[in-house]
Amino acid sequence: MDETTLIREAQRGSLDAFNQLVLAYQDALFNTALRIMGDTDLAADATQEAFLSAFRNLTSFRGGSFRAWLLRTVTNACYDELRRKKRRPSLPLEPATEEDEDMDSPRWLADPNPSPEALLDQSELEHAIQHCLDDLPPEFRAVIVLADVQDLDYREVAAALKIPLGTIKSRLARARLRMRECLQSFWELLPAAFRLKSKGRA
Amino acid sequence: MRDRPSFHDLELLSAYLDGELREAATARLVARLKTNPQLQAELNNLHQIRLLLRNTPRRCAPRNFTLTPKMAGLRAPAPRSLPALRFAAALATILLALTFAVNYISPLGAAQRSAEVYGIGGGEAAEKENLLTEQEVFVESALPQEEYAAPSAELGMATQMPAMDEAGSMPTATVSPASEAAAEALPPSGDQESTAKIIPSAWQAGLAVFLLICVTAIVLLRWNAGRQLRKRMKQDR
Numbered sequence: 001m002d003e004t005t006l007i008r009e010a011q012r013g014s015l016d017a018f019n020q021l022v023l024a025y026q027d028a029l030f031n032t033a034l035r036i037m038g039d040t041d042l043a044a045d046a047t048q049e050a051f052l053s054a055f056r057n058l059t060s061f062r063g064g065s066f067r068a069w070l071l072r073t074v075t076n077a078c079y080d081e082l083r084r085k086k087r088r089p090s091l092p093l094e095p096a097t098e099e100d101e102d103m104d105s106p107r108w109l110a111d112p113n114p115s116p117e118a119l120l121d122q123s124e125l126e127h128a129i130q131h132c133l134d135d136l137p138p139e140f141r142a143v144i145v146l147a148d149v150q151d152l153d154y155r156e157v158a159a160a161l162k163i164p165l166g167t168i169k170s171r172l173a174r175a176r177l178r179m180r181e182c183l184q185s186f187w188e189l190l191p192a193a194f195r196l197k198s199k200g201r202a
Numbered sequence: 203m204r205d206r207p208s209f210h211d212l213e214l215l216s217a218y219l220d221g222e223l224r225e226a227a228t229a230r231l232v233a234r235l236k237t238n239p240q241l242q243a244e245l246n247n248l249h250q251i252r253l254l255l256r257n258t259p260r261r262c263a264p265r266n267f268t269l270t271p272k273m274a275g276l277r278a279p280a281p282r283s284l285p286a287l288r289f290a291a292a293l294a295t296i297l298l299a300l301t302f303a304v305n306y307i308s309p310l311g312a313a314q315r316s317a318e319v320y321g322i323g324g325g326e327a328a329e330k331e332n333l334l335t336e337q338e339v340f341v342e343s344a345l346p347q348e349e350y351a352a353p354s355a356e357l358g359m360a361t362q363m364p365a366m367d368e369a370g371s372m373p374t375a376t377v378s379p380a381s382e383a384a385a386e387a388l389p390p391s392g393d394q395e396s397t398a399k400i401i402p403s404a405w406q407a408g409l410a411v412f413l414l415i416c417v418t419a420i421v422l423l424r425w426n427a428g429r430q431l432r433k434r435m436k437q438d439r
Contacts, residue, residue, distance in 0.1 A: 015269060015271060015274055018269065018274075019268040019269060022266075022267055022268045022269065023266065023268065026263040026266070026267045027260065027261075027262055027263050029263075029267075030261065030262075030263040030264070030267075031260050031261055034261060035258070040264065044263075044264055044265070044267075047263070047267055048267050051267050051269060052269065052273060052274070055269055055274055056275070125254075126258060126259050129254060129255065129258055144255065147220070148251075148252050148255035148256055149255050149256070149258055151256060153220070153222075154220065154222050169213055169216065169217050169222065170213060172216055172220075173209070173212050173213040173215075173216035173217075174209075176212075176216055176248050176251050176252065177209075177212055179251050179255070180247050180248070180250075180251050183251070183254070
């Protein structure tokens, strides 16, 4: 069954059709929530809440990009969660207890002289990016996550966030500028990782 | 020519990077890029940032986020007769409560009216009480004076009463006229037994049975609707 048919069936009340859409989009929604919330558990909560909200409000979808429509619900769920928590998610700077040492932790912060292997560690790069994303205000973070992480075009981002196109352009430029300034401090630590990523791309 | 690009320049570069710049603006920017190395460096930086973010590892969802019927708030469609049954059950409950209330209040009302007749209240019952008192005084006057302290004015009035003819029998009859007068002092509805129920018990029993039938019907209909929904969900799969 194609997506249009699934959406139509789901709008008629078919939970089975809706769940097929959930399976198709849950990775994208979870990743968006993860980059906005910076925490796996909170991202899972926001994702579940987003799908619940989407099912209840499915009749309000009148066509266009269903992906953008779903990403809007997850962004709103993230905003609600952030307001509820009233905190800005951030990675812990050091393990809370000795038992946490084996968990993912930003070793590049604890260790001023990382090994070459650590410099190329994908998880370190991911941590650096997430750290800088967490430093952005939520409204800027949402724009850059949708535009650059989820690869939506400006119109889709504007539709997802319900803000004007001009605001999208401005916020995206500012967010990229702040990301660059934040990542500048890691460039010296992770030059190889950055070089590998930019090699061969236009 | 500015050494450092302004924020407006950065906005133009960002939009140009995403192909969101209009043709005329694109042409102007491309011309500037050829002659401004700092502008070109900024464009490269923005390009790198976008590349990093696009290549951020994509995590798989930690679990399935599919919805269950309970989560989705799906309920079995209510049968059409359900609202009428609910209304009937509510009405029966109210009527049943009213019957109990009326039956409870009516004996209490009778008890209060009885108390008024015997001197607690006033009005018509009190006038009859005065008449009785006068009659009693007339009778009492036949008894030894030192036992009674009745006023002489009342004694004088009592001598003019027709009841004088019955003076001989009054001492023993003082109780029965008083009780008869007390009975007369009650309103007509008080002629009924003070402990009798206004609403018969049979009516209350009938209302209770009707209420029970309505509640049973509601429960059965909802159970059947839920069973049909579960059957339909299984068929969808």
